Each structure stands twice: as C-alpha cells, then as structure tokens.
Amino acid sequence: ARVILRDPVYVEELVLRAQKLVLPEWHVNRCTVLRPGTVGTLLDGAAHRVRWQLNTSQGLPALRVAVMAWDALLEGLGWAYDAPGSVSPVTAASGAEHMFFSIVGCFCKLILASPSAAYVALSLAFPADEGGVEGSGLLARLLASAFACADDPGTAAGELLPLVLRSLGACCSVRSSQAAASGTSQAGALPPYATLLQLLGGSAHPRIRSRKVEDFMGIFSAAVERERQMGVYLTTLAALEFCGSLLEACSAELWVLPWASHSALPLLRGQQRVGRDAGARLPSAEESSMMSGQVAQQRESLGMLLDFVFCLCFSRCSFWPCRSRDDRWQIQSACIRVASALLPALECFNWPSPPILVALEQNTIEVAVAGSFAAEPGPEIGNLRVVHALRDLRAVQLRILQCWSDSAFVCTLLQCIYCDVLFTPPDKAG
Numbered sequence: 059a060r061v062i063l064r065d066p067v068y069v070e071e072l073v074l075r076a077q078k079l080v081l082p083e084w085h086v087n088r089c090t091v092l093r094p095g096t097v098g099t100l101l102d103g104a105a106h107r108v109r110w111q112l113n114t115s116q117g118l119p120a121l122r123v124a125v126m127a128w129d130a131l132l133e134g135l136g137w138a139y140d141a142p143g144s145v146s147p148v149t150a151a152s153g154a155e156h157m158f159f160s161i162v163g164c165f166c167k168l169i170l171a172s173p174s175a176a177y178v179a180l181s182l183a184f185p186a187d188e189g190g191v192e193g194s195g196l197l198a199r200l201l202a203s204a205f206a207c208a209d210d211p212g213t214a215a216g217e218l219l220p221l222v223l224r225s226l227g228a229c230c231s232v233r234s235s236q237a238a239a240s241g242t243s244q245a246g247a248l249p250p251y252a253t254l255l256q257l258l259g260g261s262a263h264p265r266i267r268s269r270k271v272e273d274f275m276g277i278f279s280a281a282v283e284r285e286r287q288m289g290v291y292l293t294t295l296a297a298l299e300f301c302g303s304l305l306e307a308c309s310a311e312l313w314v315l316p317w318a319s320h321s322a323l324p325l326l327r328g329q330q331r332v333g334r335d336a337g338a339r340l341p342s343a344e345e346s347s348m349m350s351g352q353v354a355q356q357r358e359s360l361g362m363l364l365d366f367v368f369c370l371c372f373s374r375c376s377f378w379p380c381r382s383r384d385d386r387w388q389i390q391s392a393c394i395r396v397a398s399a400l401l402p403a404l405e406c407f408n409w410p411s412p413p414i415l416v417a418l419e420q421n422t423i424e425v426a427v428a429g430s431f432a433a434e435p436g437p438e439i440g441n442l443r444v445v446h447a448l449r450d451l452r453a454v455q456l457r458i459l460q461c462w463s464d465s466a467f468v469c470t471l472l473q474c475i476y477c478d479v480l481f482t483p484p485d486k487a488g
Contacts, residue, residue: 227303
C-alpha cells in the first residue's frame with residue numbers, strides 16, 4: 059500500500075525516534091525535511107511502519123546522524139543545558155546506554171586513528187551557531203562523556219573511559235597550524251589544548267555541561283583506587299598518557315600565559331605566516347591585568363596534575379599489585395614522559411635578570427600603573443609585564459621542584475633505573 063505524507067517530517071528525528079531518542083532542538087535547522095506529498099510504502103499497518111524514499115542525491119550523512127544521537131544521549135544523561143522535560147533519562151533498560159558507549163567509542167577510535175584530520179572534520183560536524191571557541195564543541199562533548207563514564211559504575215563505562223581520555227590527549231596534540239593549513243580553521247585560533255583547559259577552568263560551553271579541573275582530576279584518583287584492587291590499570295595508564303600529551307603540547311612554562319595569548323604562539327614559532335588576516339594578537343595591558351587571576355588558577359591546575367603523576371602514581375606504583383613487571387614499567391614510563399616534558403621549563407631557572415627588570419621588581423622605577431592602559435603602552439609597561447611573567451614562571455618552576463621533592467622523584471627514578479638494569483634479561487637489554 060502507498061502512503062502519502064501530509065505534514066513535513068524531519069528525517070533525522072525519525073531515525074532517533076526509532077531508537078527511543080529525542081532530537082535536540084538545536085539540531086532542527088540542520089535536518090533533512092520530507093516535504094508534504096512524499097510517497098511511502100506501508101510495511102506494517104499495525105505497527106505504523108512506513109518506508110520513505112529520500113528524493114535527494116546527497117542522502118543522509120551518517121556522521122550528522124551520529125552527532126545528533128550523541129547530543130540526544132548527553133541531553134538524556136543531563137549533560138546539556140535547557141534540556142526539555144520530555145526527555146527521559148538514559149537507562150540500561152531502554153538500550154540507550156549501550157548506544158551511548160558505541161557512538162562515543164566510534165568517535166574516539168576515529169580521533170585516535172587520525173587526530174588532526176578527525177579533529178577538523180568533527181569540529182565542523184557540530185552546529186555552527188554554538189558560538190564559543192572553535193573546536194570547543196567536540197572537546198566539550200568528550201569531556202561530558204568522560205564525566206558520564208566516571209559516574210557510571212558499569213563495566214562498559216570503565217572500558218570506554220580510557221578511550222575517551224586518550225582521545226582528549228590526541229586532540230591536545232593537534233597543532234592549530236595544522237588545522238589552519240587544512241583550510242577549515244582560521245589562523246590565530248586557539249590550540250585545542252587551550253580550549254580544553256579553558257573548559258576545565260570554568261568557561262561554560264553554550265550547549266554542553268562540564269565540570270572543573272578538580273572534578274576531572276578526581277576521576278584519575280578514583281580510577282587509581284579502583285584499579286589497585288584489581289591489579290589492572292587501564293584508566294590510570296590512559297590518564298598518565300593524557301597528562302603526557304597535554305604537557306608535550308603545552309609545556310609548563312606556557313602555563314604562565316593566559317589561554318587567550320596562546321593563539322599567537324604559532325606566529326612566534328614561525329609555524330604560520332604573519333599577515334593582515336592572521337587574527338592572532340597579544341592581549342592589551344588591561345586584558346593582561348584582568349587575566350592575572352586566571353594565570354594563578356592555571357598554576358594551581360598544573361600543580362594538581364603534577365601531584366597526581368608524581369606523588370600518587372610514580373612514587374607509589376612500585377608497591378601496587380600488578381599482573382606483570384611490564385604493566386608497572388608502562389606506568390613508570392608514562393610518568394617519566396611527563397617529567398621529560400617538564401624539563402624545558404627548568405632550563406632558565408638560574409638565569410640572571412636584566413638590570414632594568416631587577417629595578418622594576420624592586421620597585422625602584424615608578425610606573426603609573428593606573429594610567430597605563432593606553433592604546434600604545436610605553437616600554438616601562440612592557441617591561442613590567444615581563445617582570446610579572448618571570449615571577450609566574452619562577453612560581454611554576456618552584457612548584458615542579460616542590461612536587462619532585464615531595465614525591466622523592468630523583469630517588470625513585472634511580473631505583474627504577476637500577477631495577478631495570480638488574481632484572482632485565484640479557485637478550486632484551488638495550
């Protein structure tokens with residue numbers, strides 16, 4: 059039997075409704091519409107099943123449907139703003155929980171297979187009217203998925219969480235210059251790691267909920283306590299790899315700069331051409347003053363990350379139950395990778411300061427700070443900014459050294475080297 063459509067219907071809404079999901083409102087303007095008069099074939103009158111044929115050469119992109127399903131599932135889990143009351147919570151009984159793990163797992167595998175290409179493609183797959191920083195849509199959804207997995211005590215969530223953490227680390231490794239070279243990202247855009255840390259620092263995404271860095275680090279600590287009872291450290295190792303990828307992309311000395319300034323780093327490194335449309339600029343004096351509190355928060359976030367890697371993991375993993383020596387060595391290697399990423403921040407630890415900066419630091423040069431927020435600040439104001447940056451850099455260096463002292467890092471590292479030399483079979487040495 060033939061059926062003629064009387065009212066317009068969104069195709070993606072039909073697909074999601076078949077899976078007992080509700081289409082989020084912000085995806086309505088991106089849906090494919092079945093116009094009135096479309097002819098369909100009745101398959102089952104009792105079940106109201108009708109087969110419709112799309113009269114379009116483009117078809118229905120699977121990626122767009124997957125993105126809408128991901129948002130619908132996050133909305134059902136309570137991780138979206140302005141969630142309508144008709145959305146029922148995602149439960150295992152409805153089968154939506156298994157769908158959530160499958161969809162997020164597919165996205166993560168796509169990112170891990172080709173981080174740069176997947177980051178650009180998936181960033182464009184989300185609605186353009188979300189506003190905010192470019193790429194924040196993908197990172198916000200990965201963060202929300204990580205928190206959703208951490209809140210779920212099930213086995214499937216525990217298996218997905220390491221995959222999500224590795225995907226976040228892979229996104230951090232994508233350079234903004236690579237995204238700009240693809241032609242889909244504007245020069246001067248924030249690097250992915252800066253966008254991620256902004257979200258963890260409290261910058262709200264317009265659609266997706268998130269939590270702060272304290273809660274994110276709490277996922278790591280809870281995973282360690284849980285996995286110590288089993289002797290298997292999948293999430294712990296993924297968390298350490300995420301920390302290593304983050305610090306390799308954003309070394310510790312760069313944490314003294316406001317995240318808004320990181321859009322100019324590719325220009326300073328010569329990774330992008332400087333032109334009229336570069337879009338990157340250093341913050342003004344007034345903006346720098348307003349961001350001083352943010353820099354202090356960034357140092358605190360870095361300190362929490364270092365405490366997890368060295369005080370919780372590296373100094374204690376020798377006493378954790380493991381299935382084999384290789385499992386423990388993987389954890390130690392991930393911690394050493396983080397330490398290697400920190401070394402560039404300590405290279406200028408004992409450098410002497412120029413006399414003019416010493417004079418500024420000792421307040422022997424009077425600077426009219428109250429009237430310094432002009433369009434073209436003078437050289438004294440520029441030097442004063444350098445003094446503040448050097449103070450923040452020294453605070454970061456001292457925080458690293460304090461962490462290594464509290465965790466007995468050097469002693470533990472020597473023990474690891476000694477045990478590796480002593481117990482490694484001769485045929486595997488080197």
